[in-house]
Amino acid sequence: MTHASRCLLQTLALSWLAACVLVGCGAATDDASNSSRVYVIKFPHVTAPSTPKGQAANRFKELAEARFPGRVEVEVYPSSQLMNDDDSLEALAFGEIQMIAVSLSKFDRLTPKFQIFDLPFLFTDLAAVERFQGSPTGKLLLTELVDRGFLGLGFWHNGMKHFGGPHPMRQPEDAEGLKFRIMESDVLQAQILAIGGNPQKMPYGEVYHALQTGAIDAQENTWPNIYSTKFYEVQPYFTITNHGYVGYLVAVNPRFWESLPDDLRAGLEEIVAEVTVWTNSRAAAINADNLERIKASGRTEIVSLTSEELTAWRDAVQPVWELFADDIGREIIAAARSDDKR
C-alpha cells in the first residue's frame, strides 16, 4: 500500500472512530455510579522512560495511584512497546486506551491548527512555546479536537529540535539531496523540501534502524530523543539549530473521561496540571544535560553555528510560513509571535 493510501485509510478510520465517540457506538460504557470500580488507564507512548515525556508519564502514574489507591491503575507502556503514535491516535478514539501524549506534529490529519508548532524558527526556545501555550489562544487548542475524540488536558514539552546528518551541516546547501526522516507533518515536509532535502515520514521507533542501514541519511529531533534512542551512535554529525519544537498534547478519550466519578476526574485533572508544571520546568535542563552526555560519548561531532550561518537556515525555511498561514490561521501565528523581538 502506498504511503498516500495508508494516510487516506487512517484518516477515514479516524473520522469514523470520532463519529463513534460522539454518538456512542461501539466504545466501552462506564458506570459513574460504580464507586468500587478500579479504573484502568492505559497510557502508551513512544519514548524512553528517561525522556521528559517518559518521566512525566511515570510521575502521573505514581501520583494518581498514591492519591486514589484501589480506584485507579495507570499502565504506562514506554518506547513504542504497545503501539506507535499513529496507532495510539486510533486506539484512543476507539476507547482501547485511555490516555496519550502524542507529538503535536502528528495531529496534522486531524487539525491544521497544531501545525503552528512545526513552523520553523517560530519559537526561539521552550519558554517562548510555553508563553504561547499559556495564552488564551494557546489554551483554546487544548479543546480543538474534542469532537474528534481527543480531550486535551495539557501540553508537555520535550525540547527544541536539531539536525543530524552524515556530514557537517553548516549551511542549508549541506542538506541538499539528503534523505531526512520527519514526523507525520506536512509542514515538516515543506521545511525539508525548502532546504533541498528529501523528506520521509516515518514512525519514531523505526528511525535508529533506518539510520543504521542507510535507508535515511539525516533526521531532526531533540537531545533527549537523540540521546535515549542512541541516534548519536549512527549519526556522525549534529548541528545545533533549535529550529523547531517537539511537545505533546496530553489527551484522553472524552467519553471515558466523562464516565469517571466527579471526584476522580477532578483529582486526575489536578494531577495532570501538577505534572505539567513539574515536567515543563525541567525539560530545558534535561535537554542541556543530554547534550553534554552526547558530547561526552565521543561518538559524534556537534556543530555550533555562527549567527550568520543560523540566519541562512532561517531564511531558507521562512517561505514555509506563508504556505501554511491560512490553514493554521494568521491570528494564531500572530499570537505566537506576540512576544517575538526579532
Ligand code: LMR
Ligand atoms: C518523533 O517521532 O520524533 C517524536 O514525536 C517522538 C516523541 O514522542 O518525542
